[in-house]
Amino acid sequence: RKEVEQDPGPFNVPEGATVAFNCTYSNSASQSFFWYRQDCRKEPKLLMSVYSSGNEDGRFTAQLNRASQYISLLIRDSKLSDSATYLCVVLPVGSSNTGKLIFGQGTTLQVKP
Amino acid sequence: NAGVTQTPKFQVLKTGQSMTLQCAQDMNHEYMSWYRQDPGMGLRLIHYSVGAGITDQGEVPNGYNVSRSTTEDFPLRLLSAAPSQTSVYFCASSDTRRQNSYNEQFFGPGTRLTVL
Numbered sequence: 001r002k003e004v005e006q007d008p009g010p011f012n013v014p015e016g017a018t019v020a021f022n023c024t025y026s027n028s029a030s031q032s033f034f035w036y037r038q039d040c041r042k043e044p045k046l047l048m049s050v051y052s053s054g055n056e057d058g059r060f061t062a063q064l065n066r067a068s069q070y071i072s073l074l075i076r077d078s079k080l081s082d083s084a085t086y087l088c089v090v091l092p093v094g095s096s097n098t099g100k101l102i103f104g105q106g107t108t109l110q111v112k113p
Numbered sequence: 114n115a116g117v118t119q120t121p122k123f124q125v126l127k128t129g130q131s132m133t134l135q136c137a138q139d140m141n142h143e144y145m146s147w148y149r150q151d152p153g154m155g156l157r158l159i160h161y162s163v164g165a166g167i168t169d170q171g172e173v174p175n176g177y178n179v180s181r182s183t184t185e186d187f188p189l190r191l192l193s194a195a196p197s198q199t200s201v202y203f204c205a206s207s208d209t210r211r212q213n214s215y216n217e218q219f220f221g222p223g224t225r226l227t228v229l
Contacts, residue, residue, distance in 0.1 A: 008153070043203055043220035044156070087155070100171065101218065103148075103156040 001026055004104040006088050012110045017078045021107045023071045023088030032091035033064055033071050038106065039084045047073075047086070078111045085109070114139050117221035119204050125227045126194040134189040134224050136204030144207040145187040146171070146218070147179065149200040156203065162187055163209065194228045201225050 006023045013019050025033075033050035048055065050062040050071050061074040071088055088104035120135045138145065146161035148171075158171030162181040176198060178190040187206075191198060205218040 004155070041223075043222055045220070046217045100158055100161065105153055105155040 002104075003027060003092075003102045004088055004090050006086075006104040006107045008105055008107060010108040010110050012112060013078055014112055015078055015080060017111075018074065018076045019078055019109060020072055020074045021086055021088075021109075023073075023104055023107075025069050025071070025088075025090045025102075027090070027092050028066075028069060029093035030090045031093050034089040034091075034101075035060075035062055035071075035073050036087040036089055036103075037084050038087055044087055044103075075109075078109075080111050080113065083109055083111045116140065117204055117206055117219050119202075119221035119224050121224060122222065123225045125229065126191075127229050128195060130191075130194050132191050132194065134191070134202055134204075134226075136187045136189065136221055137185050138187075138204075138206040138219070138221075139185065140206065140208065140219070141184060142206035142219070143184065143209040144218075145181065146205050147177070147187070147189045148203045148205065149173065149198075150203060150223075151200050159189065159202075191226075196228045199226060199228045 003026050035047040036044040037047040038044040048057050048062050050064045054063040059076045063072045085106040085108045087106045090102045117138045143164045147159040148156040150156045157173050159177050160179040162168045165181050165184050168179050168181050181187050202224045204221040207218050
């Protein structure tokens, strides 16, 4: 089983739609969680961290469910510019001094006009 | 600041050739790392460094060497290229002076390598 698993998609949605991605992780002791965004043929960039209490940044909401070991990303009012691949990223326990992030394979979102 | 830079952007090698992928950052970050990205696999850590003179292996280190003689530079060497090393390679860095700083890794634009 992969340490971090995502549905690769693609998710095809119309502009204005709400879309949600889930990600599961295998190590229950994992300590930090993030969503990165990667545009086609570009480098990944941090979108947001995921906190236990859930957090929101504009149209984006991230949630963590430790009991079920999954992380979610909700995008409201989708824009064409949201089209990208969204990478679920986990920092395993004991890795805070090494930065050894574990990346999911990514979920591709295509927002259509 | 230029951030993280990588050269070359594209490279084609023949099996058995060696080469060095260059990575440099001008943000005075202590932490630097190399990943490879393959379809359906996500990014996988090859090697990383927590400071000049210190390197360690990641998940997929075989066939690659690194060194860190300065804070700015972290080259990745392919010793004898194989078709299995065809991939996109990303270099990244983090500011480890801040708490929880590994949260945000800054990536270079990538090197697309094809081994024939």
